[in-house]
Amino acid sequence: MHANDIDNSSLISIFFTATPDIRSEFPAVAARSLGLGDVPLLCFVEMDVEGALPRTLRVMVNVDTDKARGEIQHIYLRGATALRQDLAQ
Numbered sequence: 001m002h003a004n005d006i007d008n009s010s011l012i013s014i015f016f017t018a019t020p021d022i023r024s025e026f027p028a029v030a031a032r033s034l035g036l037g038d039v040p041l042l043c044f045v046e047m048d049v050e051g052a053l054p055r056t057l058r059v060m061v062n063v064d065t066d067k068a069r070g071e072i073q074h075i076y077l078r079g080a081t082a083l084r085q086d087l088a089q
Contacts, residue, residue, distance in 0.1 A: 001061070003073045012062040013040040019056045020048045027057055053079060 001007070014036070016027035028041035046052070065072075 003075055004063075004065075004067070006061070006063050006065065008036065008039070010064045011036070011039045012064060013042070014062070015042050015044065015060040017044045017046045017058040019046045019052065019054060021054050022057065027059070056080060 014028075014031060016031075018027060026043045028043050031039070031041055046056070046058070
């Protein structure tokens with residue numbers, strides 16, 4: 001949100017996916033603890049594909065913005081850059 005200058009008031013919804021090996025908590029619980037109590041949040045399990053990155057969370061933030069799609073920065077942390085090397089910085 002910081003990298004794209006997005007504030008909470010422009011959030012429409014957030015989707016989280018987690019690989020099947022993550023079972024300790026729903027990602028949305030962390031988002032709620034950060035003050036996103038009025039934003040619709042959904043959690044999903046990623047497909048269990050052989051060779052997929054383990055212990056991976058993905059987040060899709062739907063936001064009301066005037067920015068063009070090409071202006072949005074996609075953030076990939078640590079080993080997740082392997083998911084989209086064309087977008088990772």
